[in-house]
Amino acid sequence: MVDAVAHFSNWVTVILMVIGLYVVLARGNLIKKLVGLSIFQTSVYLLYIGPGKILGGTAPIIAEGFTVYSNPLPHVLILTAIVVGVATLALGLALVVRIHEAYGTIEEDEVLGREGDT
Amino acid sequence: MAIACVRNLFAVVALGGIYSFLMALALLVLDAVDVSMTEASVGAGVSTVLLLGALYLTRIDEAPPLRVSAAPMVVALAAGAALLYGSWDLPPFGDPAGAIHHHVAPRYLNQVIAETGVPNVVTAVLASYRGYDTLGETTVIFTAGIGVLLLLKGRRRRRDGGGAAL
Numbered sequence: 001m002v003d004a005v006a007h008f009s010n011w012v013t014v015i016l017m018v019i020g021l022y023v024v025l026a027r028g029n030l031i032k033k034l035v036g037l038s039i040f041q042t043s044v045y046l047l048y049i050g051p052g053k054i055l056g057g058t059a060p061i062i063a064e065g066f067t068v069y070s071n072p073l074p075h076v077l078i079l080t081a082i083v084v085g086v087a088t089l090a091l092g093l094a095l096v097v098r099i100h101e102a103y104g105t106i107e108e109d110e111v112l113g114r115e116g117d118t
Numbered sequence: 119m120a121i122a123c124v125r126n127l128f129a130v131v132a133l134g135g136i137y138s139f140l141m142a143l144a145l146l147v148l149d150a151v152d153v154s155m156t157e158a159s160v161g162a163g164v165s166t167v168l169l170l171g172a173l174y175l176t177r178i179d180e181a182p183p184l185r186v187s188a189a190p191m192v193v194a195l196a197a198g199a200a201l202l203y204g205s206w207d208l209p210p211f212g213d214p215a216g217a218i219h220h221h222v223a224p225r226y227l228n229q230v231i232a233e234t235g236v237p238n239v240v241t242a243v244l245a246s247y248r249g250y251d252t253l254g255e256t257t258v259i260f261t262a263g264i265g266v267l268l269l270l271k272g273r274r275r276r277r278d279g280g281g282a283a284l
Contacts, residue, residue: 006210007186009148014205021129025190031127031172035134038165042141046155049150054214059151060239068214070149071223072239080255082156086164087262093172094269100176103263 009050014062028108030096034089041085048081055089122130124181154242165201 016039023036052071060072096106103111138161145154209215226239226247236242244252 006213007205007208009211010205010208011202014198016193016199017201019137020195022190022194025193027186027188029127031169031176032130035130035169038134039137042138042157042161045145045153046252049145049148049153050211051208051218052150053148053211054219055211057149057214058145059149061151061221062227062237062239069227069239071219072226072243073223075150075153075240076243076248078150078153079156079240080252082153082160084255084258086160087259089165090168091262091265091269093168094266096172097175098269106176109267 002052004107009053013043013046015048016040030099030106030108031093033108034092034096037092038085038089041081043082048078061090127173128170131166131173134169135162135166138165152238 020036020038020040020043023039024033027033027036027094044051052074054068054070057070058066060069060075099111100106103114105111105114138157142154142158142162145157226243230236230239230242234242234246236246
């Protein structure tokens with residue numbers, strides 16, 4: 001039982017990762033694919049932040065009366081990752097808009113079908 | 119889970135926003151206050167606005183899939199099983215004896231006031247110790263912004279050109 005609690009954050013991470021991977025692989029709609037990619041990305045945030053937590057620690061802001069702080073390095077890395085993630089999301093959505101412009105659809109199957117026709 | 123099943127993309131985007139807020143709360147519980155604030159503003163705010171903008175420019179309903187295949191589910195579940203198997207060897211949650219708490223993190227935590235004078239360690243590392251990396255990050259965002267502008271600008275010009283030809 002103690003073991004199960006100890007690895008709970010890893011399990012949540014893996015479940016979110018599987019959902020995200022499934023949405024990216026199985027869904028043909030390009031916008032839904034991007035949302036799935038975001039879910040996958042947040043699972044990576046948890047993968048980094050989860051081990052950085054120390055039970056009984058506080059947020060890594062140096063203050064009087066606290067001696068135990070959670071690890072600040074994953075926070076720095078993920079802060080960067082979130083912002084870069086939004087940049088890639090914006091670029092992906094711009095590509096989707098252009099695909100919609102060129103093919104009149106945002107479904108992967110239909111885009112491939114029209115590609116075959118021409 | 120609902121995101122995978124709902125076909126109305128507007129509902130998908132709304133659920134994505136709710137999910138981002140929940141993720142921000144989870145990060146807050148995990149002591150990552152800076153990350154939590156960024157996720158709430160950027161993940162739940164800006165991303166949702168961007169997705170809604172893209173929906174406005176495209177269309178809002180997802181077509182039913184032409185073919186249904188079991189392969190994606192198999193791949194996803196196999197990857198999940200492999201990850202669970204691997205996670206069993208990780209140190210337990212919240213254990214101060216874990217390997218990542220004994221490398222450079224204590225050095226930052228002990229020296230940050232003397233070296234930078236910034237009490238928030240995350241800010242100090244991001245802006246002071248790793249300032250050049252943050253500059254690189256902004257370069258990435260700048261490049262992405264240029265890319266978006268180029269992609270969408272060509273689109274508008276073509277539409278204008280088409281209108282003139284008609």
